[in-house]
Amino acid sequence: MSEREAQTHVTLDAVARRAGVSLATASRALNGTARVREELRQRVRAAADVLGYIPNAHAQALASSSSNTVGVICHDVGDPYFAAIAGGVMRAAAEQDVLVMLASTFREPAKEIAYVSMLRAQRARAILLIGSGFQDPSWERKLGAELAPYIRAGGRVAVVSRHRSLRTDAVLPExxxxxxxxxxxxxxxxxxxxxxxxxxxxxxxxxxxxxxxxxxxxxxxxxxxxxxxxxxxxxxxxxxxxxxxxxxxxxxxxxxxxxxxxxxxxxxxxxxxxxxxxxxxxxxxxxxxxxxxxxxxxxxxxxxxxxxPLTAMGESVISLALREPRGARSRVLRVGGEVxxxxxxxxxxxxxxxxxxxxxx
Amino acid sequence: MSEREAQTHVTLDAVARRAGVSLATASRALNGTARVREELRQRVRAAADVLGYIPNAHAQALASSSSNTVGVICHDVGDPYFAAIAGGVMRAAAEQDVLVMLASTFREPAKEIAYVSMLRAQRARAILLIGSGFQDPSWERKLGAELAPYIRAGGRVAVVSRHRSLRTDAVLPExxxxxxxxxxxxxxxxxxxxxxxxxxxxxxxxxxxxxxxxxxxxxxxxxxxxxxxxxxxxxxxxxxxxxxxxxxxxxxxxxxxxxxxxxxxxxxxxxxxxxxxxxxxxxxxxxxxxxxxxxxxxxxxxxxxxxxPLTAMGESVISLALREPRGARSRVLRVGGEVxxxxxxxxxxxxxxxxxxxxxx
DNA sequence: GTGCTCCCCGACAGCGCTTTCAGAAAGCGC
DNA sequence: GCGCTTTCTGAAAGCGCTGTCGGGGAGCAC
CATH class of the missing domain: 3.40.50.2300 (Response regulator)
Incomplete structure (x- = not known):
């Protein structure tokens, strides 16, 4: 009672035991990945509720080797230009039930590369690069070296306002x-x-x-x-x-x-x-x-x-990235600017x- | 060669094998968690470089049961008020080498609760709630029910501009x-x-x-x-x-x-x-x-x-949350407003x- | 040479989940 | 009643990493 120990998390195993079913069934019941007798399903859900079960997203990601986070890299969220685009990204992300990892480079090219690397480690489903790139061959090369293996491994990349050195999807203002x-x-x-x-x-x-x-x-x-x-x-x-x-x-x-x-x-x-x-x-x-x-x-x-249309551009770029993998062709969405x-x-x-x-x- | 298969990731195991060391040594060499003979260390690093190894953050988080992401929930990043605070959060996050998961509720109280739950699943090290809460007892109760177990399990919560129903750290403008x-x-x-x-x-x-x-x-x-x-x-x-x-x-x-x-x-x-x-x-x-x-x-x-001082408030709230766990006392940072x-x-x-x-x- | 300590390193047991695979149970026609 | 299919469930094998534990060498004093 007076133990001030950090309480450990409720695991699926505990839920399964309480519901009197196997681990596999509990998983299936909660995720709906396979048919489970209605009665068991309810027992599992009830057990999960009672215990306050929260799945461990890391374990899920590891086991299923897939995650529902996307990474967004911009220059500075505090800047109204990026804030507007980010707003659009967030809205679309919410609709598609993905979580967004946001990073600001504060205009340091090296940081962008570092963030791409971190997002790779996170096995982000997609990486969005928002805002103009730099005309620096060395930087472009390094970024490409970071991005190419990511894409080869199934990662999606989409950019806004950036000449795509790689064949990535892009939202390009005119x-x-x-x-x-x-x-x-x-x-x-x-x-x-x-x-x-x-x-x-x-x-x-x-x-x-x-x-x-x-x-x-x-x-x-x-x-x-x-x-x-x-x-x-x-x-x-x-x-x-x-x-x-x-x-x-x-x-x-x-x-x-x-x-x-x-x-x-x-x-x-x-x-x-x-x-x-x-x-x-x-x-x-x-x-x-x-x-x-x-x-x-x-x-x-x-x-x-x-x-x-800044907000719409933000919505577009994430939809572009999350859409079914193109047949190796990159899609480019050109956005007209109206005087x-x-x-x-x-x-x-x-x-x-x-x-x-x-x-x- | 012409196989258009999604290439699988390079694992630590592959690095270890290539360097001719055990898995454990490779891990230690890369993370510096224990002394490793300099020669081996270099071999491992070289192998990692050659193979383009990127650690799997999910596996790391699972094995070490700790992550370096913090969640930030605000009403709308597109709004200049939140954009300014978020800018501060991002800056401090970069310094402390943590990744930020950002969520916008678009002013729907229910979404806030849903996001807290998602961030719990992500085992975020801290959750930051930015912006005024709602005076709705039912909502407060639900939010508390989400947050309390999170805190009990060692999670940190800090808020900006919000009466803390829980004993959380807070940055409170006057x-x-x-x-x-x-x-x-x-x-x-x-x-x-x-x-x-x-x-x-x-x-x-x-x-x-x-x-x-x-x-x-x-x-x-x-x-x-x-x-x-x-x-x-x-x-x-x-x-x-x-x-x-x-x-x-x-x-x-x-x-x-x-x-x-x-x-x-x-x-x-x-x-x-x-x-x-x-x-x-x-x-x-x-x-x-x-x-x-x-x-x-x-x-x-x-x-x-x-x-x-919006940006500073953003920096403060994340520092507050990441600082060494307080001795059960919640810290409140009051920020004066200057006319x-x-x-x-x-x-x-x-x-x-x-x-x-x-x-x- | 022996005994002891001090370092490093490798084997291995998980972390919490998904998913395959095979088996149990149930339904059906003959 | 038998053989077959169909449907559901459980056991178990990972996913890729960290951290513990024990062993093997090197080094030192005697």
């Missing part, structure tokens, strides 16, 4: 065409002078969005010179710093009339920087982002962006020369 | 005094007419914050009548709807000059509602929230709120009678 569409929409508003707040060069998503944006601009014969692309971290602070840098750079020269931040999170930082610097958005400077994370609708002005024009973009202010002209009228 | 402090700060600004946008009655957090706010107001002799407390869902939409309801209710009567939304997420919705209705914040209406989720700093105007006055609150507009007076001057 970064390139989305950014191009955005560029066109911005051109249509009348802008001719652009700048880009870009993320780390090694992220493939950054490269795609930047390329797409350039592509769209090029249709109007506009090119971005090196000075008008500022690289920063993939965070609010990165966007803030990049925007400040941009303002410094364009101190002498004519300032761009429109800035594209490659993610909404960075755009949020940029908006703050502009506000602090007294640059009015959109009157003096238009600003656009990418992703349509929920919070950008709450900004003043609300942010023009390329909307991605949503909000109040953060407007027609550019009249050019300085023009206003000078008018001033002298 | 909801009550925080809200009271906020009320005082708001009174100091000159407000006398208040309204509250409240959450679901059954959430304990709501009750505490509401009570604290009332308490603060009472010091100035002010009471909230039933009509000035509007209940809504614990979401942005809930806040939006509640704010609209409030505007409708106060159509005839003098409108409050200051509104307290019991969470920032609701305040975000309220801000949108006020903006749509043409009610200027803070000129015509002051608005304050609670939590200080990251996004409220980006709003226009930035939101006055009671700041909680942060931002531009969403200001002195109330001059009262109608006053302005009338001045008008006639």
């Amino acid at each position: 970064n390139r065409s989305g950014a191009a569409d955005l560029a066109r929409a911005l051109l249509r508003l009348g802008h001719r002078e652009f700048a880009v707040l870009s993320g780390p060069r090694e992220l493939t998503t950054v490269a795609d969005r930047l390329a797409g944006f350039r592509e769209g601009l090029l249709e109007a014969g506009i090119t971005l010179d090196a000075g008008s692309v500022v690289h920063g971290a993939f965070t609010r602070e990165g966007g803030y710093a990049a925007a400040r840098e941009l303002l410094v750079r364009s101190a002498g020269v004519p300032r761009p009339t429109c800035v594209f931040a490659v993610t909404d999170v960075m755009a949020v930082g940029a908006l703050a920087a502009f506000r602090e610097a007294g640059v009015r958005v959109p009157e003096e400077m238009s600003l656009a982002g990418f992703d349509d994370i929920p919070l950008v609708r709450e900004l003043t002005p609300p942010l023009t962006t390329v909307a991605l 949503v024009l909000r109040a953060s973009t407007a027609a550019p202010p009249s050019p300085p020369t023009g206003s000078l002209l008018w001033d002298t009228c | 909801n009550r005094s925080g809200a009271a402090d906020l009320a005082r700060a708001l009174l100091r600004l000159g407000h006398r007419e208040f309204a509250v946008l409240s959450g679901p009655r059954e959430l304990t957090t709501v009750a505490d914050r509401l009570a604290g706010f009332r308490e603060g107001l009472l010091e100035a002799g002010i009471t909230l009548d039933a009509g000035s407390v509007v209940h809504g869902a614990f979401t942005r939409e809930g806040g939006y709807a509640a704010a609209r309801e409030l505007l409708v209710r106060s159509a005839g009567v003098p409108r409050p000059t200051c509104v307290f939304a019991v969470t920032d997420v609701m305040a975000v919705g309220a801000l949108a509602a006020f903006r749509e209705a043409g009610v200027r914040v803070p000129e015509e209406m002051s608005l304050a929230g609670f939590d200080d989720i990251p996004l409220v700093r980006e709003l226009t105007p930035p939101l006055t709120t009671v700041a909680l 942060v006055l931002r531009a969403s609150t200001a002195a109330p507009p001059s009262p109608p009678t006053g302005s009338l007076l001045w008008d006639t001057c």
Whole structure:
């Protein structure tokens, strides 16, 4: 009674004994893996209830060599972009009765590999890689070396927003065409002078969005010179710093009339920087982002962006991974990005020369 | 070669054989659980490397009856409040080399119980319950019935923002005094007419914050009548709807000059509602929230709120749970909320009678 | 050389479950 | 009543690992 010993778990064996049946029958009764006389079934269930039996998932996994957990690796759950996708993953996971092991790499490529390895050890049914990969051959090789044996052993891998080096299922936002569409929409508003707040060069998503944006601009014969692309971290602070840098750079020269931040999170930082610097958005400077994370609708002005169905993407990627193994073909789900024009973009202010002209009228 | 069979896993047995040592030695060499001659150790490691050995975590857990996963149950990872806390949990988990199983209940009490049960089956080292509980005796009883045997068997439970029905470790924000402090700060600004946008009655957090706010107001002799407390869902939409309801209710009567939304997420919705209705914040209406989720700093105007160190709370709760088992005493970490006055609150507009007076001057 | 200690290592017994395999029981037609 | 099929149940063999226990060598003092 006063024994403060850690109580041991109730085992299936105890349940079986109490129900007066064999271990095998108890297992079958509880899992419904084979027909068991109704009377016995009830006896077993009753015994399990009374004893408060909870199966040992590890023993089950070991014996049946299968588990119902999936691993999800993202950069940072605290980031609204990943939070939104993770939300979708969780919802779909709940429906399919799988447990999710979540890992945040905090943007350290090495950690991603370490987590894949841990999830392999857990014999996760699937591993989901969320968010842009890195353009680093050594890293790609190591990740591939981790993933390939996993897949060969029957593991499923699916990715979001990542060039699949392996033949994995993937949910791929149309970064390139989305950014191009955005560029066109911005051109249509009348802008001719652009700048880009870009993320780390090694992220493939950054490269795609930047390329797409350039592509769209090029249709109007506009090119971005090196000075008008500022690289920063993939965070609010990165966007803030990049925007400040941009303002410094364009101190002498004519300032761009429109800035594209490659993610909404960075755009949020940029908006703050502009506000602090007294640059009015959109009157003096238009600003656009990418992703349509929920919070950008709450900004003043609300942010023009390329909307991605983040939650749905999360749901898709796990369904993709859990679906019946494809016939060696990897499935790719392309998700279109829709340009949503909000109040953060407007027609550019009249050019300085023009206003000078008018001033002298 | 062309066999498309799912390849089986490399076992420790294979490693041992290849290294020419026994199973036991291989295990010891890899885990460092006992001294092994350096030469053998290297042979084993080399063999493991060559074969690409990945231990089977289930087998390890079964044999050693211990695992390094902790379960985290929250209402919705997509919500910035939980995302922030989860971010902290993930960071601390990474440091302590534990894997996190994350579950979202989507605010269904029954799901929480189901998840606790699943985590019990997983033999999670600890279970963390994040976010307000429900004031529902039947639910509390069931949850207790799930948790008590888990704890008795050596499991650790820790909670954030929840009255612990069991003697569990807890990280408890000072909801009550925080809200009271906020009320005082708001009174100091000159407000006398208040309204509250409240959450679901059954959430304990709501009750505490509401009570604290009332308490603060009472010091100035002010009471909230039933009509000035509007209940809504614990979401942005809930806040939006509640704010609209409030505007409708106060159509005839003098409108409050200051509104307290019991969470920032609701305040975000309220801000949108006020903006749509043409009610200027803070000129015509002051608005304050609670939590200080990251996004409220980006709003226009930035939101006055009671700041909680969300990420740190996440780190604390997992550390609390993983620390050496307390001597039967549960540890409670109280976290103070700090009132942060931002531009969403200001002195109330001059009262109608006053302005009338001045008008006639 | 003998006796003793101290280290390492290997054999083996589980951990708690699933699943195969074979046998018992029951049902059926003749 | 006999042989056959059909249906259910129990015994037992793992799943892959850890941890205990005992033995074999090496090392040392005498």
